[in-house]
Amino acid sequence: xxxxxxxxxxxxxxxxxVASIVWFIANDGGSIGSVALLFAALSLVFLGAIASFTxxxxxxxxxxxxxxxxxxxxxxxxxxxxPLGTAIxxxxxxxxxxxxxxxxxxxxxxxxxxxxxxxxxxxSERGSSDAAYNAKIRNYVVHPLELPVGGALLLAVIVLxxxxxxxxxxxxxxxxxxxxxxxxxxxxxxLVGFRRSASPRVIGAICGVALTALAGVGVATALDGERAELxxxxxxxxxxxxxxxxxxxxxxxxxxRSVSAKSSVQATVILEDGVLYAEVDGFEGAQQSITxxxxxxxxxxxxxxxxxxxxxxxxYGKVVEDLGGGVExxxxxxxxxxxxxxxxxQAVTLTVPKPSYASEEPFEITVPGVEGTKIDLVVP
Amino acid sequence: MNKSPRxxxxxxxxxxxxxxxxxxxxKDAPQDTWQPAGPNAEQxxxxxxxxxxxxxxxxxxxxxxxxxxxxxxxxxxxAIPEQTHGKPALEVTLTIIPVLILIGVAxxxxxxxxxLAKTDDTEMVINVTGQxxxxxxxxxxxxxxxxxxxxxxxxxxxxxxxxxxxxxxxLRVTSRDVIHSYWIPKLNGKKDGVPGRVxxxxxxxxxxxxxxxxxxxxxxxxxxxxxxxxxxxxRADFDAWVANQLKSYESPAEGTLxxxxxxxxxxxxxxxxxxxxxxxxxxxxIIAAPEQYVVSGAAPNLTHLMTRNTFAGAAWDLLTxxxxxxxxxxxxxxxxxxxxxxxxxxCLNQKDLREWLRNAPEKKPMYADPxxxxxxxxxxxxxxxxxxxxxxxxxxxAYLLERK
Numbered sequence: 027x028x029x030x031x032x033x034x035x036x037x038x039x040x041x042x043x044v045a046s047i048v049w050f051i052a053n054d055g056g057s058i059g060s061v062a063l064l065f066a067a068l069s070l071v072f073l074g075a076i077a078s079f080t081x082x083x084x085x086x087x088x089x090x091x092x093x094x095x096x097x098x099x100x101x102x103x104x105x106x107x108x109p110l111g112t113a114i115x116x117x118x119x120x121x122x123x124x125x126x127x128x129x130x131x132x133x134x135x136x137x138x139x140x141x142x143x144x145x146x147x148x149x150s151e152r153g154s155s156d157a158a159y160n161a162k163i164r165n166y167v168v169h170p171l172e173l174p175v176g177g178a179l180l181l182a183v184i185v186l187x188x189x190x191x192x193x194x195x196x197x198x199x200x201x202x203x204x205x206x207x208x209x210x211x212x213x214x215x216x217l218v219g220f221r222r223s224a225s226p227r228v229i230g231a232i233c234g235v236a237l238t239a240l241a242g243v244g245v246a247t248a249l250d251g252e253r254a255e256l257x258x259x260x261x262x263x264x265x266x267x268x269x270x271x272x273x274x275x276x277x278x279x280x281x282x283r284s285v286s287a288k289s290s291v292q293a294t295v296i297l298e299d300g301v302l303y304a305e306v307d308g309f310e311g312a313q314q315s316i317t318x319x320x321x322x323x324x325x326x327x328x329x330x331x332x333x334x335x336x337x338x339x340x341x342y343g344k345v346v347e348d349l350g351g352g353v354e355x356x357x358x359x360x361x362x363x364x365x366x367x368x369x370x371x372q373a374v375t376l377t378v379p380k381p382s383y384a385s386e387e388p389f390e391i392t393v394p395g396v397e398g399t400k401i402d403l404v405v406p
Numbered sequence: 407m408n409k410s411p412r413x414x415x416x417x418x419x420x421x422x423x424x425x426x427x428x429x430x431x432x433k434d435a436p437q438d439t440w441q442p443a444g445p446n447a448e449q450x451x452x453x454x455x456x457x458x459x460x461x462x463x464x465x466x467x468x469x470x471x472x473x474x475x476x477x478x479x480x481x482x483x484x485a486i487p488e489q490t491h492g493k494p495a496l497e498v499t500l501t502i503i504p505v506l507i508l509i510g511v512a513x514x515x516x517x518x519x520x521x522l523a524k525t526d527d528t529e530m531v532i533n534v535t536g537q538x539x540x541x542x543x544x545x546x547x548x549x550x551x552x553x554x555x556x557x558x559x560x561x562x563x564x565x566x567x568x569x570x571x572x573x574x575x576x577l578r579v580t581s582r583d584v585i586h587s588y589w590i591p592k593l594n595g596k597k598d599g600v601p602g603r604v605x606x607x608x609x610x611x612x613x614x615x616x617x618x619x620x621x622x623x624x625x626x627x628x629x630x631x632x633x634x635x636x637x638x639x640x641r642a643d644f645d646a647w648v649a650n651q652l653k654s655y656e657s658p659a660e661g662t663l664x665x666x667x668x669x670x671x672x673x674x675x676x677x678x679x680x681x682x683x684x685x686x687x688x689x690x691x692i693i694a695a696p697e698q699y700v701v702s703g704a705a706p707n708l709t710h711l712m713t714r715n716t717f718a719g720a721a722w723d724l725l726t727x728x729x730x731x732x733x734x735x736x737x738x739x740x741x742x743x744x745x746x747x748x749x750x751x752x753c754l755n756q757k758d759l760r761e762w763l764r765n766a767p768e769k770k771p772m773y774a775d776p777x778x779x780x781x782x783x784x785x786x787x788x789x790x791x792x793x794x795x796x797x798x799x800x801x802x803x804a805y806l807l808e809r810k
Contacts, residue, residue, distance in 0.1 A: 307576070307604065308531035308606070309531060309548065309549040310526075310549065315546075317546035320703070320704060321582060321704050375602065
């Protein structure tokens with residue numbers, strides 16, 4: 027017997043079969059697409075057969091007593107927020123189509139999520155006459171998706187808000203806020219740990235208020251903008267990492283890797299009392315020469331102990347590029363820190379492609395504006 | 407006669423235990439951490455011997471107790487005994503004893519760790535750089551290296567690290583590509599070489615000889631072929647080694663097979679391999695450009711190849727087995743002379759070197775397939791097959807034999 031829903035599956039199956047044949051002919055026997063469509067056709071026909079066999083799960087039309095007592099007949103679908111969510115998601119999609127691909131993608135994601143939730147609510151709330159059972163089967167299906175995605179979103183809100191706050195704070199206030207926030211979280215966790223009788227609702231409410239406050243402050247600081255030196259650095263294009271720019275003051279260039287880069291360096295170059303010297307692990311005292319391995323990413327840390335801001339410049343030869351047609355371009359190889367304030371430090375990582383003895387110009391480290399002092403760079 | 411399953415299991419366990427026990431009787435075990443040959447390794451040995459003893463005793467007690475419980479209280483259909491929970495005195499005792507044992511182990515362990523991390527008494531510094539799949543050593547010509555050990559110019563070598571005996575050498579270990587790990591078991595523990603970072607490892611050998619090691623961080627296809635050796639020489643022999651490494655380049659005599667090899671080397675090999683002092687027809691120095699051809703940006707410096715006993719990441723010997731044994735088994739007094747003699751024509755391991763020159767990737771897998779260069783932006787991870795003829799290999803071998 028061909029039931030209502032089996033017609034749909036049989037129809038789709040037939041369509042897939044036709045598409046498979048068309049694909050096979052149109053692609054000169056291309057097999058992957060036609061095999062995929064053939065499998066789709068078989069799967070759909072199989073589903074149609076199941077629908078036929080179970081008669082769409084309907085009770086007999088003549089069995090009116092069953093109609094009256096069936097769970098589905100007893101309960102309707104309750105009010106739902108998902109149509110509203112779907113409308114908002116559609117709004118994102120439309121706005122995104124006009125304005126930016128990012129918003130469009132977010133809208134598509136939201137649309138899929140809203141439609142999914144809507145569909146599952148409709149399905150689960152018609153499952154039986156028992157609301158608790160319906161909620162259970164709904165959660166059974168949706169929780170494996172909802173919980174990780176919700177957790178990730180929550181984490182993203184926390185991380186994003188916290189990062190906006192930290193970027194807006196000054197160098198001095200940042201570590202302080204970080205330490206205080208950490209201590210407060212630790213104290214709260216300890217308190218909860220010791221007071222096991224504390225109501226989960228109270229704890230949840232406190233966490234909710236804290237999260238809302240964090241997100242609120244995050245949004246406010248994001249609107250207010252980053253701290254002054256970062257704004258200035260962005261204006262001066264520090265983050266383009268072009269060699270030896272014209273920036274006027276220190277910025278925490280490439281800050282994301284500075285902690286690890288500073289922890290294990292090839293050498294530390296120090297400017298003190300108008301003299302440049304290096305400290306190298308294993309060599310005793312101040313060094314006037316550093317040996318770096320060829321073709322090896324090497325990090326040199328610069329510490330400025332002078333009252334004025336200074337920049338360290340590493341010169342390591344030049345490269346000649348063949349531009350074709352007998353034209354060559356010569357580029358001087360150099361790496362610099364941005365300007366470093368008194369007692370500040372900044373790491374620079376460079377890879378020297380050629381040995382120093384292959385260059386006519388010496389490889390050296392200098393500080394512009396501080397004459398008569400340099401460090402030789404030896405690359406064997 | 408059919409044996410019962412239990413007997414078979416017992417026999418298998420006994421066999422495995424016997425094999426594990428017999429493995430400790432290996433005669434030729436150059437990477438045996440239980441045979442220290444320097445103060446750093448001795449410190450580790452002095453720590454691990456008692457710790458191993460304590461761990462062994464605890465292990466035996468635990469195994470015996472478990473075996474006793476399993477056999478004595480096995481299910482024989484008896485009634486389940488009365489279940490009790492909590493024996494404070496026993497539990498406290500069983501907590502305190504391990505704590506005391508761990509404290510007893512932790513104190514000397516911490517002391518040893520701090521001792522091994524000392525660098526303020528360093529006498530010589532060597533940069534050690536790992537890359538797939540060989541180690542490079544360069545001796546900076548500054549500080550005590552220059553003042554006390556005559557390293558007037560930087561020395562670059564590979565495969566074998568040469569150090570003077572009873573000298574506190576500090577290795578500055580790093581890597582050009584992926585994480586590697588430097589380990590000479592008879593001289594010290596291991597230290598990772600991490601790209602962009604410099605890790606320090608002390609090395610000191612108290613007796614002349616060769617000490618073998620192996621990269622101990624899985625680093626790709628040919629990790630197993632990334633070996634290394636540290637050669638300890640007497641101070642006089644080390645000075646002679648340094649003097650030889652600083653010796654100027656000498657071209658082969660004109661018209662010889664080695665001279666043909668030099669031309670071929672300039673055409674084929676000098677793109678990646680540096681030979682210091684090698685010049686082109688105009689007299690300009692030839693500077694290798696491995697950064698253009700190799701992913702790691704480096705290839706072994708071959709200036710004094712035949713002063714080493716190994717090649718291709720110390721995976722193969724340059725010496726024949728007989729000559730190798732002669733050097734490795736030499737007495738402390740004779741060792742330096744035999745090592746410094748380098749590789750002679752009679753002692754050259756022609757077989758492996760020729761196989762290497764004929765088709766290096768076949769001998770040591772290095773992703774050196776020219777059809778897959780797109781994946782590495784046109785660069786090799788190791789030496790490719792150069793398609794050399796047998797005559798060309800003859801000439802190259804003759805040339806390389808003079809690189810002493």
